[in-house]
Amino acid sequence: MTNETMTVHKGLAELKIIGDRINKAISQGTFCKANKHSNEKINGVSIEKFKTQIQSDWDKVNDLIKRRNAIKRAVVLSNAITKVKVGNEEYTVAEAIEMKNTGMQYKKDLMNTLNKQYVEAIRITEKENGETLNQKAENYVIGLYGSKEGKTSIDEIENTKKQFILNNTFELIDPIKIKEKIDALEQEIADFEAEIDSALSVSNSITNLEISY
Structure with a gap:
């Protein structure tokens, strides 16, 4: 022995x-x-x-x-x-090694997917709103009231325009507060990767x- x-x-x-x-x-x-x-x-x-x-x-x-x-x-x-x-x-060392090799990658994949979807949703929202939406609203009321000039009140036209803008405004559906989730995951991953090798080595x-x- x-x-x-x-x-x-x-x-x-x-x-x-x-x-x-x-x-x-x-x-x-x-x-x-x-x-x-x-x-x-x-x-x-x-x-x-x-x-x-x-x-x-x-x-x-x-x-x-x-x-x-x-x-x-x-x-x-x-x-x-x-x-x-x-x-x-x-963690136990075994848990830390598993997190380093596999577990943390899932968090990275999740963070990247959240960020990709968030950026795309913001891009679409900003594109569809603002000046683009105002122009669509203008075209809508012109098409609707153009032939009735002088017969329709300014208030009615403005209300129709406002309702069009309200109905067609894009907004972010975000029940999980996605930006906070992205920031938290980014910090967690950065902290883990900054310390894991040193912790295991020691x-x-x-x-x-x-x-x-």
């Missing part, structure tokens, strides 16, 4: 390279061999020596696999219970793992 203490940072660094070591030990290892009965040597060494080499190759691969799995297990368990503070939120450098295999 091997017992060892290391930081999460060291464990993660070893996990990055131990996979290649395992693959190399597997691909370069010899675990059995066909041999003519009369041969007393294989590859220049005695059969007993060759058997020892086979056992050594087997032990090397399995020791590396056991070590890799022990480190990985310790990291996973540590990440599940170790807490980090990112912005105003507290945590990994001071958190110890107990490795047993």
Whole structure:
């Protein structure tokens, strides 16, 4: 049984390279061999020596696999219970990593969609209102009363124009206060991205793992 203490940072660094070591030990290892009965040597060494080499190759691969799995297990368990503070939120390391890799992207997608729809809605509203709407109203009353000049009161014409403008004015339907939502998401994303890497790095450098295999 091997017992060892290391930081999460060291464990993660070893996990990055131990996979290649395992693959190399597997691909370069010899675990059995066909041999003519009369041969007393294989590859220049005695059969007993060759058997020892086979056992050594087997032990090397399995020791590396056991070590890799022990480190990985310790990291996973540590990440599940170790807490980090990112912005105003507290996460386990596992939660923070998930937010960094996936969860925050959904918030970015939401923010971008909100912003795109908001900009387009404002563009349409501003285009359809203002001078454009006034001109449409003028054309409407001219078309309606043009042939009745002198027979229609100024007040009636003005009221008709006002009613036309009221009926045709574009307005933003915004029950969620979309601009506030966009600003809040933008701030949340900025705060998270500014602090997440540092928070994880500090945590990994001071958190110890107990490795047993």
